[in-house]
Amino acid sequence: MNTTKILEKLNSLNKNTLMETLEIEFIEVGNDFVTAKMPVNSRVHQPFGLLHGGATAALAETVGSSASAVFVDTNVKVVKGIELSINHVKSKKEGTVFATAKAIHKGRTTHLWEVRIVDEEENLISLCKITNIVLDKK
Template sequence: MIWKRAVTLEALNAMGEGNMVGLLDIRFEHISDDEIAASMPVDERTHQPFGLLHGGASVVLAETLGSVAGYLCTEGEQKVVGLEVNANHLRSVYSGRVLGVCRALHTGGRHQVWQIDIYDQHSRLCCSSRLTTAVG
């Protein structure tokens, strides 16, 4: 197990209240020994003007997953902040919910690198993102 903090899905979802995570209805769905997953709706909150999932919304989901995963890999008063995020948008999504799955590529003492893949309701890869965080 890579997580150093004990957590439940209920606690993760409560963290989203009163911020962008809650506003976009991002819901943590799954946590295992080495990955974490959350879903997000594809609707008027996350659409771009042409009626499909906004790339920025995909990045919000990716950064949410990577930042929370990074926090779970720290201890005590340590904090995690994003340094760099990128996203390759591979497939358009018009409705439903997307699922982001986050896995660690590197969990060092000063930096972390997270791979976040976002899938549509048919399990097709829609976005591949990578987040680098600093641990302080």
Template sequence: MTHESLPPWTISLGELDEKMGVSILEQSAERVVATMPVEGNRQSFGLLHGGASLAVGEAVGSWAAVIHASTLGKTAVGVDVSATHHRSARDGTVTITATPIHLGRTLTTHEVLLTDEAGRRLCTLRITNLLLDKPATVSSVEP
């Protein structure tokens, strides 16, 4: 099977994603879209926590990178993430959308936007992932 014909990796939520209430709406190498409730992800002043924005943004951007990498027979690991908070939210649902800036053979860079229900930009992230060969699987050996 050539790398071009490999099926793309499918997103599986991690423990933090589940605790934050993340739901996947769309997944492909060109676009990953998820949602997250503000409730349960607020800081002490009642606003969406900046750390929650970074955590969900990094997850969605990394998922997009892994989907791309999987079609090349590789995996992806994050090497850089930065974010700008534009405004906050007190309630409702946040939509997180990752789109590629660059899809290479060794690096990917994605822009990740967090928007509120009115479509206003809350946070912009940029994440870069390094594409690595998948580690060889170890076959089980009977004692």
């Protein structure tokens, strides 16, 4: 697994997307995980100056869906998220959050990922679960 090439490809796909708007950057890939980071600033705040739950959910879905795509042949398969659940456990005003998707189940047609979103001090910000379906490309 050439992690440098995988990270370059994942980050290149962000151009002109929500991921670019949220400044999401993939930073690490392993045999069973993918990690990305997102700055916490006014772009991702809700009206009270805290990290918006929707931005956190977008980060979680981005990392979880991308993780499935890393581990299938995207020349013949397509990955689509079919369920996302997220619990927000701590607020964040500024800094950076890091989302790591770890495989719980990687089947032929469904993948289940746990996504932990933490801050710079490893404080848990949100805990997520994402289910992806893996379909044949048409």
